Amino acid sequence: MALFWVPLITTIGSLISSRAAKLSRNETAAVTLIAPLIALAVCLYHAPAVFNGETVYDHIQWLDVLGIHLSFRLDGLSLLFTLLILGIGCLVIFYARYYLSAKDSLPKLYAYLLLFMTAMLGIVMSNNTIQLWFFWELTSISSFLLISYWSDKAEARKGALMALSITGAGGLALLAGLLILGNIVGSYQLDVILASGDMIKQSQWYELTLVLILLGAFTKSAQFPFHFWLPHAMAAPTPVSAYLHSATMVKAGIFLLARFYPALAGTEIWFLIVSLTGLTTLLIGAYVALFKHDLKGLLAYSTISHLGLITLLLGLDTELATVAAIFHIINHATFKASLFMATGIIDHETGTRDMRKLNGMWKFMPFTATLAMVSAASMAGVPLLNGFLSKEMFFAETLHAQLLGSMSWLIPVLATAAGAFSVAYSARFIHDVFFNGDPVDLPKQPHEAPRYMRVPIEILVAICILVGMFPNLIVDSILDVASSAVLTGATPVFEIALWHGFNLPLLMSALAVAGGVVIYSLRKHLFQFQATLPALEGRYMFEQGLDVVLSWCQKRISQFENGSLQRYTIVLIATVLFFAGAPLFDMQKLVGGNQPHPIDMFNAVGTGLLIAGAVATVIWHRHRMIALIMISIVGLMVSVAFTRFSAPDLALTQLSVEVVTVVLLMLALFFLPQKTPKESSSIRVLRDLMISTGCGVVVGSICYALVTRPLDSISQFFVENAKTGGGGTNVVNVILVDFRGFDTLGEITVLGIAALGIYKLLNNLPLFMPSTDSEGRKWAREKYPLLLATISQTLLPLALLVSAFIFIRGHNLPGGGFIAGLVTATAIILQYIAHGSNWINDRLLFNYRKIIASGVMIAFICGAGSFLFDKPFLTSWFDYFDIPLVGKTELASAMIFDLGVYVTVVGATMMILASLGKLTANDEAKSETKTIGAK
Amino acid sequence: MNRYFPAPSTSILLLVIWLLLNNSLSFGQVLLGTILAISIPIFTRPFTEQNPSVKRPALAIKQLLVVLLDIITANIQVAILIVGPNKRLRPAFVKVPLDMTDALPITLLASTVSLTPGTVSAEVYPISEEHHTSDNKTPRYLLIHVLDLQDEAKLIEQIKTRYEAPIKEIFGC
Amino acid sequence: MQHIVVFPILFPLFSALLLLLPPCGKSVKARRFASVGLAAISLIINICLLSHVLDIGTLTYAIGNWQAPFGIVLHADLLAVTLTCLASFLSLCCIVYSCAGDDAKGSFFHPLVHFLLMGVCGAFLTGDLFNLFVFFEVLLIASYSLLMHAADKHNTRGALHYVILNLVGSAIFLIALGTMYGVLGSLNIQDVAARISQLTNDDVSLAKIGGSLLLIVFALKAALLPLHMWLPNTYSNAMPVVAALFAIMTKVGVYSIIRVYNSIFSPGSGPLGAMGQDVLWFAALATIVVGTIGVLASKDLRKLVANLIVVSAGTLIALVSLQQMQATAAAIYYLIHSTLVCAALFLCVDLIASQRGKVADRITTGRPVKQGLLIGVVFFAAALAVIGMPPLSGFVGKIWILKATYQQGDYALFWPIYLVASLLILVGVTRAGSIVFWQNTSKDIDKIDVKPIHKFKVWAVYILAGVSPFMVIFAKPITDFCLQAAMQIHQNPAVTQLTGGL
Amino acid sequence: MLGSVIIFVFAMLGLALLLNIWRLLKGPSVPDRILALDTMYINTIAVIVLYGLHNDTSLYFEAALLIAMLGFVSTVALCKYLLRGDLIE
Amino acid sequence: MELLYSVCVGVLVGCGVFLILRARSFPIVLGLTMLSYAVNLFLFASGRLTINKAAILSGSEQYADPLPQALVLTAIVIGFAMTAFSVILAIRARADLGNDYVNQLAQANNKTGVRK
Amino acid sequence: MMIYEWLVSILLLLGGTLILIGSIGLVKMPDFFMRLHGPTKATTLGMACLLIAAMIYFSVTTAGYSLKEILISIFLLITAPISGYILIKSAIHHKLAAKEGTQGIDRIEKD
Numbered sequence A: 001m002a003l004f005w006v007p008l009i010t011t012i013g014s015l016i017s018s019r020a021a022k023l024s025r026n027e028t029a030a031v032t033l034i035a036p037l038i039a040l041a042v043c044l045y046h047a048p049a050v051f052n053g054e055t056v057y058d059h060i061q062w063l064d065v066l067g068i069h070l071s072f073r074l075d076g077l078s079l080l081f082t083l084l085i086l087g088i089g090c091l092v093i094f095y096a097r098y099y100l101s102a103k104d105s106l107p108k109l110y111a112y113l114l115l116f117m118t119a120m121l122g123i124v125m126s127n128n129t130i131q132l133w134f135f136w137e138l139t140s141i142s143s144f145l146l147i148s149y150w151s152d153k154a155e156a157r158k159g160a161l162m163a164l165s166i167t168g169a170g171g172l173a174l175l176a177g178l179l180i181l182g183n184i185v186g187s188y189q190l191d192v193i194l195a196s197g198d199m200i201k202q203s204q205w206y207e208l209t210l211v212l213i214l215l216g217a218f219t220k221s222a223q224f225p226f227h228f229w230l231p232h233a234m235a236a237p238t239p240v241s242a243y244l245h246s247a248t249m250v251k252a253g254i255f256l257l258a259r260f261y262p263a264l265a266g267t268e269i270w271f272l273i274v275s276l277t278g279l280t281t282l283l284i285g286a287y288v289a290l291f292k293h294d295l296k297g298l299l300a301y302s303t304i305s306h307l308g309l310i311t312l313l314l315g316l317d318t319e320l321a322t323v324a325a326i327f328h329i330i331n332h333a334t335f336k337a338s339l340f341m342a343t344g345i346i347d348h349e350t351g352t353r354d355m356r357k358l359n360g361m362w363k364f365m366p367f368t369a370t371l372a373m374v375s376a377a378s379m380a381g382v383p384l385l386n387g388f389l390s391k392e393m394f395f396a397e398t399l400h401a402q403l404l405g406s407m408s409w410l411i412p413v414l415a416t417a418a419g420a421f422s423v424a425y426s427a428r429f430i431h432d433v434f435f436n437g438d439p440v441d442l443p444k445q446p447h448e449a450p451r452y453m454r455v456p457i458e459i460l461v462a463i464c465i466l467v468g469m470f471p472n473l474i475v476d477s478i479l480d481v482a483s484s485a486v487l488t489g490a491t492p493v494f495e496i497a498l499w500h501g502f503n504l505p506l507l508m509s510a511l512a513v514a515g516g517v518v519i520y521s522l523r524k525h526l527f528q529f530q531a532t533l534p535a536l537e538g539r540y541m542f543e544q545g546l547d548v549v550l551s552w553c554q555k556r557i558s559q560f561e562n563g564s565l566q567r568y569t570i571v572l573i574a575t576v577l578f579f580a581g582a583p584l585f586d587m588q589k590l591v592g593g594n595q596p597h598p599i600d601m602f603n604a605v606g607t608g609l610l611i612a613g614a615v616a617t618v619i620w621h622r623h624r625m626i627a628l629i630m631i632s633i634v635g636l637m638v639s640v641a642f643t644r645f646s647a648p649d650l651a652l653t654q655l656s657v658e659v660v661t662v663v664l665l666m667l668a669l670f671f672l673p674q675k676t677p678k679e680s681s682s683i684r685v686l687r688d689l690m691i692s693t694g695c696g697v698v699v700g701s702i703c704y705a706l707v708t709r710p711l712d713s714i715s716q717f718f719v720e721n722a723k724t725g726g727g728g729t730n731v732v733n734v735i736l737v738d739f740r741g742f743d744t745l746g747e748i749t750v751l752g753i754a755a756l757g758i759y760k761l762l763n764n765l766p767l768f769m770p771s772t773d774s775e776g777r778k779w780a781r782e783k784y785p786l787l788l789a790t791i792s793q794t795l796l797p798l799a800l801l802v803s804a805f806i807f808i809r810g811h812n813l814p815g816g817g818f819i820a821g822l823v824t825a826t827a828i829i830l831q832y833i834a835h836g837s838n839w840i841n842d843r844l845l846f847n848y849r850k851i852i853a854s855g856v857m858i859a860f861i862c863g864a865g866s867f868l869f870d871k872p873f874l875t876s877w878f879d880y881f882d883i884p885l886v887g888k889t890e891l892a893s894a895m896i897f898d899l900g901v902y903v904t905v906v907g908a909t910m911m912i913l914a915s916l917g918k919l920t921a922n923d924e925a926k927s928e929t930k931t932i933g934a935k
Numbered sequence B: 001m002n003r004y005f006p007a008p009s010t011s012i013l014l015l016v017i018w019l020l021l022n023n024s025l026s027f028g029q030v031l032l033g034t035i036l037a038i039s040i041p042i043f044t045r046p047f048t049e050q051n052p053s054v055k056r057p058a059l060a061i062k063q064l065l066v067v068l069l070d071i072i073t074a075n076i077q078v079a080i081l082i083v084g085p086n087k088r089l090r091p092a093f094v095k096v097p098l099d100m101t102d103a104l105p106i107t108l109l110a111s112t113v114s115l116t117p118g119t120v121s122a123e124v125y126p127i128s129e130e131h132h133t134s135d136n137k138t139p140r141y142l143l144i145h146v147l148d149l150q151d152e153a154k155l156i157e158q159i160k161t162r163y164e165a166p167i168k169e170i171f172g173c
Numbered sequence C: 001m002q003h004i005v006v007f008p009i010l011f012p013l014f015s016a017l018l019l020l021l022p023p024c025g026k027s028v029k030a031r032r033f034a035s036v037g038l039a040a041i042s043l044i045i046n047i048c049l050l051s052h053v054l055d056i057g058t059l060t061y062a063i064g065n066w067q068a069p070f071g072i073v074l075h076a077d078l079l080a081v082t083l084t085c086l087a088s089f090l091s092l093c094c095i096v097y098s099c100a101g102d103d104a105k106g107s108f109f110h111p112l113v114h115f116l117l118m119g120v121c122g123a124f125l126t127g128d129l130f131n132l133f134v135f136f137e138v139l140l141i142a143s144y145s146l147l148m149h150a151a152d153k154h155n156t157r158g159a160l161h162y163v164i165l166n167l168v169g170s171a172i173f174l175i176a177l178g179t180m181y182g183v184l185g186s187l188n189i190q191d192v193a194a195r196i197s198q199l200t201n202d203d204v205s206l207a208k209i210g211g212s213l214l215l216i217v218f219a220l221k222a223a224l225l226p227l228h229m230w231l232p233n234t235y236s237n238a239m240p241v242v243a244a245l246f247a248i249m250t251k252v253g254v255y256s257i258i259r260v261y262n263s264i265f266s267p268g269s270g271p272l273g274a275m276g277q278d279v280l281w282f283a284a285l286a287t288i289v290v291g292t293i294g295v296l297a298s299k300d301l302r303k304l305v306a307n308l309i310v311v312s313a314g315t316l317i318a319l320v321s322l323q324q325m326q327a328t329a330a331a332i333y334y335l336i337h338s339t340l341v342c343a344a345l346f347l348c349v350d351l352i353a354s355q356r357g358k359v360a361d362r363i364t365t366g367r368p369v370k371q372g373l374l375i376g377v378v379f380f381a382a383a384l385a386v387i388g389m390p391p392l393s394g395f396v397g398k399i400w401i402l403k404a405t406y407q408q409g410d411y412a413l414f415w416p417i418y419l420v421a422s423l424l425i426l427v428g429v430t431r432a433g434s435i436v437f438w439q440n441t442s443k444d445i446d447k448i449d450v451k452p453i454h455k456f457k458v459w460a461v462y463i464l465a466g467v468s469p470f471m472v473i474f475a476k477p478i479t480d481f482c483l484q485a486a487m488q489i490h491q492n493p494a495v496t497q498l499t500g501g502l
Numbered sequence D: 001m002l003g004s005v006i007i008f009v010f011a012m013l014g015l016a017l018l019l020n021i022w023r024l025l026k027g028p029s030v031p032d033r034i035l036a037l038d039t040m041y042i043n044t045i046a047v048i049v050l051y052g053l054h055n056d057t058s059l060y061f062e063a064a065l066l067i068a069m070l071g072f073v074s075t076v077a078l079c080k081y082l083l084r085g086d087l088i089e
Numbered sequence E: 001m002e003l004l005y006s007v008c009v010g011v012l013v014g015c016g017v018f019l020i021l022r023a024r025s026f027p028i029v030l031g032l033t034m035l036s037y038a039v040n041l042f043l044f045a046s047g048r049l050t051i052n053k054a055a056i057l058s059g060s061e062q063y064a065d066p067l068p069q070a071l072v073l074t075a076i077v078i079g080f081a082m083t084a085f086s087v088i089l090a091i092r093a094r095a096d097l098g099n100d101y102v103n104q105l106a107q108a109n110n111k112t113g114v115r116k
Numbered sequence F: 001m002m003i004y005e006w007l008v009s010i011l012l013l014l015g016g017t018l019i020l021i022g023s024i025g026l027v028k029m030p031d032f033f034m035r036l037h038g039p040t041k042a043t044t045l046g047m048a049c050l051l052i053a054a055m056i057y058f059s060v061t062t063a064g065y066s067l068k069e070i071l072i073s074i075f076l077l078i079t080a081p082i083s084g085y086i087l088i089k090s091a092i093h094h095k096l097a098a099k100e101g102t103q104g105i106d107r108i109e110k111d
């Protein structure tokens, strides 16, 4: 089976486990075990080749664009890790079946565990760095899920978030590093990268890459100063802790260091950063572990410490140090996993993990106690156990360290000190829990754990002992291939033996044990001393930091996006002002080459009136009624300007739109306050004045620059083709209904939607209806002035005739559907004013929604008709017919299109008015009482 | 006068206006005008309340000419009043009792008054709050504003004889 | 078959009109049925068009048979058609979602959605600047109305801001068009691009003004800093299904920038080539920063998602401003991904809010989500995708974005900002999710009395979120496709003319 | 001569418009302003008719007609607002 | 004359912008209306100013540029639709919020999660 | 100079004068009610003069008669009184002060 099956099988297993809710616990566990066992079999199947020094590959070409491929490899290092991941994984699965109480969901835990296992397997087997990162992030996610397994506990949620944040940050750094690395080498394939160590180290990006990748590794493997997430991850169920913190999650960081060792290691900076970080972590972890009263806390810091130890080893500039590191990876995994499991049993059976309560457990659970003591001894580095072997190798290698120059002697000293503390906390683990008097207030009556719950521990302890006694037999070969994978082929000569004779490392071991015993015996004083130190907890820093960041963000956002429309508008306008204004200064001359028209009286008066109207609108803007009158002047003058500059169609349109707009504004004014209070400070007014003046100057200048220069435009085409191609002499109208009919279709759609939207806005709206005007006058009694009512009836047919006139001539002379529609609408508005909406609604029995839809539909069908002739949408058609008596008559599809425009305009305007009319007509009583909108 | 041809006078008027608008007497325009002249009143019929119809068209045309003439003189009079010194003007509100109650004749009278010498119709009393109904037979008054009132009684008399009486006669009410 | 180019615009229009007319106008059931059916047909049309374009390359379609530059020409290249597909797919999902009851909370929901789709597709397809304006207005007016669908008073204020700002934006658009026409005498994008390279002297400055104003308008729609401020409130106050639909709207702005920027202001177009690149670039970076701050500051989930849209807009524009093929390709991939994921998140947030009683979607302790697993799975997936974590589509996008910016040499500023923003968003979203789903007042889920989620809603959300894994599984063809689309964008018309096509 | 007459009448109309705007700006009451606006509408019709005469074209006739119609509606609407507040009650 | 025209456009833009920057919906709508006048004039001017050459084919040689005219027509109609909508939205906002103040007040932030 | 030109010129001058006088009245008169007279009458007739002038002019200069200008006149004649009426109504409603010494103020009923 190909390598990619390994993660695939565990993924499938994860899915299967998640659906196993109906199975019994034993069945669930059994089903779950299938996937890792198969995966293990696959790995073992390839193991002989690996032991022969080969690397097994499996490559699927995938994203060439990104250089991401599905690429797996199995070399010594990978094999070692897969065995650890799968082996300890199986034990944890087995153990969890007994650990988890009935009310917790076993399938959920198993699904997450297998997902996590997949991620880990993916990391260690990746041959593509991006793929590696993929699985790396997957471990972050799945560990988040595992840590927050008991999600109703605040501790679990916080711990999970912290773990995810820290490892996520590292993951992003790692990604950056890997991308740069890939760019240096030109490939994301690991074998290429690993073979290009020299090229990488000579690259100018080497330092940056290294730091980024190390950030990834250090955060994951909880190196100082990123170590603080790990103790809080202990909120997870203990099997999870056992898995994550012995063999997997934290080891991923170590794996990364080992994996990239050939590519990145061997430089001063590598040794300096890695070894110093490892050393610091080693010391801090060992020291703090002693003071943790929580068993899992102790183990957590011990884990940190041991990870520091491995890191330090990888940072020491000798090949044997690397071998020692790998050896310790194995050893740590075994004894730490068993210790966690033992802790789980203690927790499970007593209900607490507090060492101040736990005493004398030996009496209650001798088997567990024995197992735990063996493991703890291994952790302390007691001879005949595997921990001793690797620790002694470690001591030996510290003696060769050169990296601190003349101060290099510090390293073995500090290492011994750390060893002493590790002995001390191991001693505490043994003595404080299993001996040391009687238990205090235990929640449960303790007793020995179920038989099978101890099995995984027994297996692990057996390994500890076997490795400790017969190292060559058991680990030599795997250690050999793993080391050669890290050191790229150069297999160092190493010899693991229990006895090397009396030498310095042995002395260091002895010192450590002695020191440890001394420290432990002085623990009372140490605890007191520790209590006087300020508690510097990474967790609080993280949480407070997060709080500070969050509240800072909230403050900034509420300052920035403060809900003030004025601010948003002013930002927009200022942006415009800047970017439209700046290029004006680049121009040499604003005025272009065209001969300007002379100013005549006509223009002067028109300009005067327009400016007066505009300025008056601004001056009176707080007296809204007057402002409305003033803006009417502007509208009128704009249409006069259109008339003046040869745009009769525009003038007509502007006029009709103007009136309908004013009517709408007045309707609005009725429901709005009549006057605007003075609100803006004078500074603000000044600011607004400056900005608006600026806008005026800029736009005016652009306008002036444009109108004074010659234009080479496409418009001649329209003039030439209007009659021959569009069948009309009014070029503007032909553009509207033919050349650019698509715009017009969109435009009437807009109008229709606006009407629908307005209906929507006003539907069932409770409104405030003033019973007096702004000066407190009651409204006049006469609703429908007599003379007006009479005349408006007379005017209606007249207005309709005029709109028919304007409609029909539109194609050839100024006019058209839109203007005609607005004229009709205005005529009906007059009826509304004169007779009121009830009167109209009794007589005008149309459904405006349908009218609007039909109008647009007419235009649409007119355009779609050309499909019948396999012509593009809106292809126009016209022809001249000789009708008897009438003479030569033109029929054009554009007329139908224009009819659609007409119908839509009438429908939309009427719908708006009818919606507004409905507000007040339905319920006259409302106008008497002031009902401010309250739903 | 039926459903399909509700207002012949309106139709004729519309046709004339149509031809005026198009400046054309071609058959096509007449045809189109006729179609419109017939179809528009059908559409607007619901919006037209029942008004008394013109009983004496000839008199109506004569009255129209009278009013046009009066408009010209009125305007010249008013122009002189405007240009002349304001201080000598004697503005006044005058209430003219009406013999008519229907909306259309009153409207016509009020319009005539507004267009003719120095007077502007201001209000029709009594004010009705809702829609005007023709079966309401309460006596009505026309309030007018006079720019320069010489003799109130004479003015009322003049309005009643010169304008109101012919309108009453035209509509036969 | 040539006419299919215009169908993505016409069919939604037709659908909307049908939905307004009898018999669809009357009964809710008929309307729902018709709306879903019509939206599905719309999607099918778009897919057909896409395959057509894949077969025979970019299509142009002269409306009314008036050739460019005189008439309005539709320009269906891969990117445009992909986006119309995306829009119709999103609409279909939102329509299905709304059929669970949201549509009946106000009038004209279905027609308006189809109108919106028409506007969006029109904006994507058109090759004419003024026509672009018209379709902008179509989609805007439809969006104004949709924004007020089942509105309460918070919506009203948000809508008011949105409407007024966009009206100012429309005015600016027109000034821009006036300036462009006044200098160049044409409106067809290709023609404008050809003419702009021949400008001299002061005309260049004027064209620059026009171009800047255009970009400002597009930036306003795309929610680029500092013009983004309307977005968080507007989107978070809109009905979630509407907000989900709006996820495509900022993309219209982005698309317009891509379209205009790479034709009119392509590096080869004379004195105005790559105009304002720096401004766009820095504004985009600032947008990412502010969006991220917004994500962290959000007190409710809807606002959080709205801010995610801001971040995605910033990211997109940063890529677009590079005017480089890889970056554009990455932008295309990321655009599809982020649109759908953000939409899914909006809908998901709605589901969450519907089950948490009074607390609704606020990020605080509250009632547990009753159907926690059903919603949680999709929320988790969408969150992963939006953060850019494996195994969902976000990670491909993220890598591509980083790679593209690296190759451009623009990583010194972009990478730190982008990566730190990613991290903060990761923290923000995770924190929000864990509070909403896990930090509960009562544990007794069985006692909570909420209506189970309507199956339509579940389908819609799952289908939307399901695209994300799909985009990973089929990452190879999709990335190749994006690259091909980007290649079409970057074919410089001036170069094409000289060399007789690439 | 007709040409100079037209110019002269233009001047008169221009003066009239300026008088209108003076009243419009001065008020003092809102009905005064509406009256002035209404007058302005009519004077604008005069200007446009004269402009058509000046340019020897009847293209602007419809504009004049529309101003007449729409100006009336506008005046009525403004007054109705003063009287009743709600235009279409 | 071009100068006067441009001055008009500038004044309209200035006045419109000033009104848009007010804090109440009605002046803002007035400002938008005024701005749209200005914009229409501007867009129209992009085809240059011509006197007495309306684009109605009549055998003459020169015509005003008809394209901007058509564009302005479209813009006017769209502007009308938008103004109508914003006017009604202002009414709606008044009904919903009790005033016509466009900015978010500090108190209005206390949003409750209740949705209908 | 043709006779129609004379006619047109006179009508134009007359119309212009009347319109100007109407606007003068608007400015010069002391109260609202008196101001109203100018625009409703003088301006209306002035418009009629102008329109008749245009009618004559176009009828002579172009082929066929151009009578449509008369429509505007008719329209103004119909609407001017109504505008005046509704304006006075609103003035009364606003209780605008009439010039001192205006007779019959008490005849205005409360509306």
Ligand code: NA
Pocket: A354, A355, A356, A357, A358, A359, A431, A432, A433, A436
């Ligand atoms: Na103890």
Ligand code: NA
Pocket: A837, A916, A917, A918, A919, A920, A921, D086, D088, D089
């Ligand atoms: Na009403």
